[in-house]
Amino acid sequence: MDTILGPLYTVVSWIIVQFHSLYSLVFDKDSGWAWGLSIVSLVVLIRIALIPLFVKQIKATRNMQVLQPKMKAIQERYKNDKQRQSEEMMKLYKETGTNPLSSCLPILAQSPFFLALYQVLNKIANDQAVGVMGQDLVQSARSAHIFGAPIASKFMDSAAKVESLNASLTNVHVVTVIMIVLMSASQFFTQRQLMTKNVDLTVKTPFMQQQKMLMYVFPIMFAVFGINFPVGVLVYWLTTNVWTMGQQMYIIQRNPTPGSIAYQQRQERLRAKGKLKEDPAKAEVRQAVEEARAKRQQPKRQTKSQRQSATAQGAAKSPGTPQPEEESRPVDTETKQAGENRPKQAGGASAAGTPKSGQRKGRQRPKHPTKK
Structure with a gap:
């Protein structure tokens, strides 16, 4: 590995030394601040280069x-023909200009620097x-401590x-x-932020399940492998997280997923x-809804x-209670006399066919003829 990564060792060590010379103007050259900030600056430089x-x-x-719904349809259609399934997938990627490996490019690109x-x-x-x-x-870096821990020490080192x-x-x-813990928590929060805020919730795809699984897998991986990382590497990985x-918060706020x-x-x-x-029709509907909410009044609580x-x-105003207006209503004298002079019919109804129950108060009911 030294033969393959030898040139990269030179690049990484040169960058760290240049930043160390800069920070030595402010801090002690053997302090953890000078060497720790050099590692942080290395991360910032690499991440700026990886922005594209x-x-x-x-x-x-x-x-x-x-593409997840289309990919799922292809898998269902050619589930018994793996070769045709792969061909259709590649055709779909080519038509849409999508590269599945592009989502892993930043991690793959910075992996050599991490190993170096x-x-x-x-x-x-090892001096x-x-x-x-x-x-x-090397002696200056060995003597540098970050909060009491040497930058070259590990959790698994012997006393x-x-x-x-x-x-x-x-x-x-x-x-x-x-x-x-901070490294794992930052990774979990980053993945959770992506899942809860920047995923199209109108489409349920296996991709969402994969991302949800990675939200828990990555922090566990960091916790397991972190005990074998030197403190300097932990500084590097915590900074990049x-x-x-x-960076993701900025992208989500400025250019979120539709x-x-x-x-x-x-x-x-x-x-x-x-x-x-906004669409005028939608604006009118939204304005009407807001006006209705503003006018709506909540009922007041009564003792x-x-x-x-x-x-x-309410009981006093029930239909069975006579109203004062009706009791004081004057009786029409002419109407009363006209009702008395009408010819009487059998059954007690007037010639005009007015029923008994429909006569107003104050009128005299016609008398039934007396049987002899």
């Missing part, structure tokens, strides 16, 4: 989400010159090895455990600022005495 690949990763991930840094720190821990770092720089680096095993364990989390929760929130922000042109008073008033 990250943009390709975002586009590839979105294209894969859109891992080996550089291992050689520093070996590496790349452009001579013995004097004798840690003492040779002028540190205690307890400090190394505490620092490495805290960094591993925080960078990825911040149909996702983040996309709806962005549309609402643009609409509130007046930067989003027991108020409820009893309202019940008594």
Whole structure:
């Protein structure tokens, strides 16, 4: 591996030495601040160089989400013919310009730098010159501590090895455990943010299940492998996780996936600022709904005495209770006389066919003829 990655050792060590020379103007050259910030700066430099690949990763991930229903249909259609299934998949990728490996480009691109840094720190821990770092720089890096833990120490190191680096095993364990927890938590939050805010919820695909599984797998992997990483490598990986989390938050806020929760929130922000042109019909409907909500009044809570008073008033106004207006209504004299002078028919009804129950109060009912 040294033969293959030898040139990369030189590149990584040269970058670290240049940043170390810069930070030595402010901090002690043998301090953990100078060497730790050099590693952080290495991460920032690599991630800036990988921004174009990250943009390709975002586009590839979105294209894969859109193609999932078509891919599932192809798998169902040619489930008994694997060769034809692969051919149709490749045809679909070619037609849409999608590369499934694009989503892994940032991780693949920075993996060689990660391995090179891992080996550089291992050689520093073993007091070996590496790349452009001579013995004097190696001794300076070995004596550098980050919160009491040497940058070349690991969680699994023996007490004798840690003492040779002028540190205690307890400090190394505490620092490495805290960094591993932060590293795993940042990875989990980054993946969860992607799943909850930047995924089209209108389409249920196997891709969503895969992403949900990775949300739990990656933190566990970091926790398992982290105990074998030197403190300097943990600084590198924690920094790149925080960078990825911040970069993803920026992308989700500015350019979210259509149909996702983040996309709806962005549309609402643009609409509130007046930067989003809305369909007039939808705007009228939304305005009518908002006006109806504004006019709607919630019923006021009444005390027991108020409820009893309202019940008594309702009983007083029931249909069976005579109203004062009806009782004081004057009787039409002419109508009364006309009703008395009408010829009487059998059954007690008037000639006009007016029923008995329909006569007003104050009128005299016709008398039935007396049988002799």
